[in-house]
Amino acid sequence: MRPLAERLGHGPDARLLIINCDDLGSSHAANVGVYQALREGVGTSASLMVPCPWARDAAARYRGEDIGVHLTLNAEHDLYRWGPITHGPSLLDGDGGFPRTREDLWEHADVDEVRRECRAQIERAILWGFDVSHLDSHLGSMELRPEFFDVYLELAVDFRLPLRLGSASTERLVGFPFRRLAEEEGVVSPDHFVAVRTAGRRRAIERAIEELQPGVTEVHLSPALDSGELRAMSPDWPARVDDHDLVTSADSTLAALAARSGAVLVGYRDLRQLQRS
Amino acid sequence: MRPLAERLGHGPDARLLIINCDDLGSSHAANVGVYQALREGVGTSASLMVPCPWARDAAARYRGEDIGVHLTLNAEHDLYRWGPITHGPSLLDGDGGFPRTREDLWEHADVDEVRRECRAQIERAILWGFDVSHLDSHLGSMELRPEFFDVYLELAVDFRLPLRLGSASTERLVGFPFRRLAEEEGVVSPDHFVAVRTAGRRRAIERAIEELQPGVTEVHLSPALDSGELRAMSPDWPARVDDHDLVTSADSTLAALAARSGAVLVGYRDLRQLQRS
Numbered sequence: 001m002r003p004l005a006e007r008l009g010h011g012p013d014a015r016l017l018i019i020n021c022d023d024l025g026s027s028h029a030a031n032v033g034v035y036q037a038l039r040e041g042v043g044t045s046a047s048l049m050v051p052c053p054w055a056r057d058a059a060a061r062y063r064g065e066d067i068g069v070h071l072t073l074n075a076e077h078d079l080y081r082w083g084p085i086t087h088g089p090s091l092l093d094g095d096g097g098f099p100r101t102r103e104d105l106w107e108h109a110d111v112d113e114v115r116r117e118c119r120a121q122i123e124r125a126i127l128w129g130f131d132v133s134h135l136d137s138h139l140g141s142m143e144l145r146p147e148f149f150d151v152y153l154e155l156a157v158d159f160r161l162p163l164r165l166g167s168a169s170t171e172r173l174v175g176f177p178f179r180r181l182a183e184e185e186g187v188v189s190p191d192h193f194v195a196v197r198t199a200g201r202r203r204a205i206e207r208a209i210e211e212l213q214p215g216v217t218e219v220h221l222s223p224a225l226d227s228g229e230l231r232a233m234s235p236d237w238p239a240r241v242d243d244h245d246l247v248t249s250a251d252s253t254l255a256a257l258a259a260r261s262g263a264v265l266v267g268y269r270d271l272r273q274l275q276r277s
Numbered sequence: 278m279r280p281l282a283e284r285l286g287h288g289p290d291a292r293l294l295i296i297n298c299d300d301l302g303s304s305h306a307a308n309v310g311v312y313q314a315l316r317e318g319v320g321t322s323a324s325l326m327v328p329c330p331w332a333r334d335a336a337a338r339y340r341g342e343d344i345g346v347h348l349t350l351n352a353e354h355d356l357y358r359w360g361p362i363t364h365g366p367s368l369l370d371g372d373g374g375f376p377r378t379r380e381d382l383w384e385h386a387d388v389d390e391v392r393r394e395c396r397a398q399i400e401r402a403i404l405w406g407f408d409v410s411h412l413d414s415h416l417g418s419m420e421l422r423p424e425f426f427d428v429y430l431e432l433a434v435d436f437r438l439p440l441r442l443g444s445a446s447t448e449r450l451v452g453f454p455f456r457r458l459a460e461e462e463g464v465v466s467p468d469h470f471v472a473v474r475t476a477g478r479r480r481a482i483e484r485a486i487e488e489l490q491p492g493v494t495e496v497h498l499s500p501a502l503d504s505g506e507l508r509a510m511s512p513d514w515p516a517r518v519d520d521h522d523l524v525t526s527a528d529s530t531l532a533a534l535a536a537r538s539g540a541v542l543v544g545y546r547d548l549r550q551l552q553r554s
Binding site: 027028029031032051053054055056057060078079080081082083084085086087089092095096120124225227228229232233 | 359
């Protein structure tokens, strides 16, 4: 198959960049931060966490931006909690909310309940008025285990949506050919995914953009407003505030870097249009 | 039976005042506001909403204050949501959370699921380390309908806890003798309850304290920090911020008023001690 960049109408050496903002709906701070990143910053798409307390607020603020569903089966914070909208017993930890870790989820979740919950999340987003642009998953829970990936791919096929997938290097690590499986079903995905951890996040993102490869690269950030709510939620709040600075500030390093490496900013809608054509 | 004030060791004309802070756990703003009211202000007890997103955070901040369980079967905000910890289907609205209104709850909830959810909320608070001082209910959902009141009273008996009850005037309105029923079971309650609506809240509270009757009066407030989170939650945010000022500020009108009407500040623990003696 022809390279994705070419199928999107660009030259063979073109460097396309999706700057995705995760965790929309997770908190008030994220809702304000993500929409600012899309409207005033260089964010090109975002991902909504439907089961979270602030998801309805995110829907009320929606004005047609490029937003997909961040399929959510974990609630990772110790002191701030949410749970499944379908109430599947195998999706709960002892607390009445989602489990905190992917490992706990992978060990206990029933695949039928996972399928029902994820489908409900997508349908709920559509019901709320979102023109859903793609699917990805919170903490990568759907992407890295074969039985969860099967559901993830099935939903992408059913709703005709592009998927976030790990890079080829991740594929070799997890031991099943998720990129080939998606391609066989005609599901479109960015060529490269820059997964960065909290520590050294800004530097890692900057380096990834400096060294941008030909093709479509997705970088993800979790921008959020600095607030008491955010600071109480999670010890990783400084990284979220830094992401917000990085993607929104007027003298955005990210925008300058992207321009310097000749990157063309695209959203997931471009990929969805290709997949549906 | 001897009047409550006397049974608490005061004279027959004594005016005792409980200043209760509701909605602990409902938001970050409420958690900060309620603990400030108890620690720096004149709040004498508070009520925890166990199923809310910020309840675990409220538990982490707990240092032995006089806190009861605010039994919660509604999520009244349009854009900020929570749901039951026992996931009883009859306790959900179409959204996957609690219904927004008491009327919706009263129409659809199965009493066995109500009992299971309320019991789980109390047990969860105990598990989290709260020395639960009393029971009351969010929006008065448990107090004003006979079949819900039966559960409310049963839990007060089982856990040997005092109850918030409406005043005698409310009893006449709702048409069943909840005060007599509680008394017959040996459950202790304040003599008077000052229920005030948002509009004119401060003035109504001030008047109630100026005209304080002999016996034990409970006034309830919903103090919360002024923040973006609070403002986005609900159009009633100014009343919550005003409650916070009223109960916490150094020149607290409430403290001055209480002193002027000769009120003795007490908590629900005083009532619990009496009930258990």
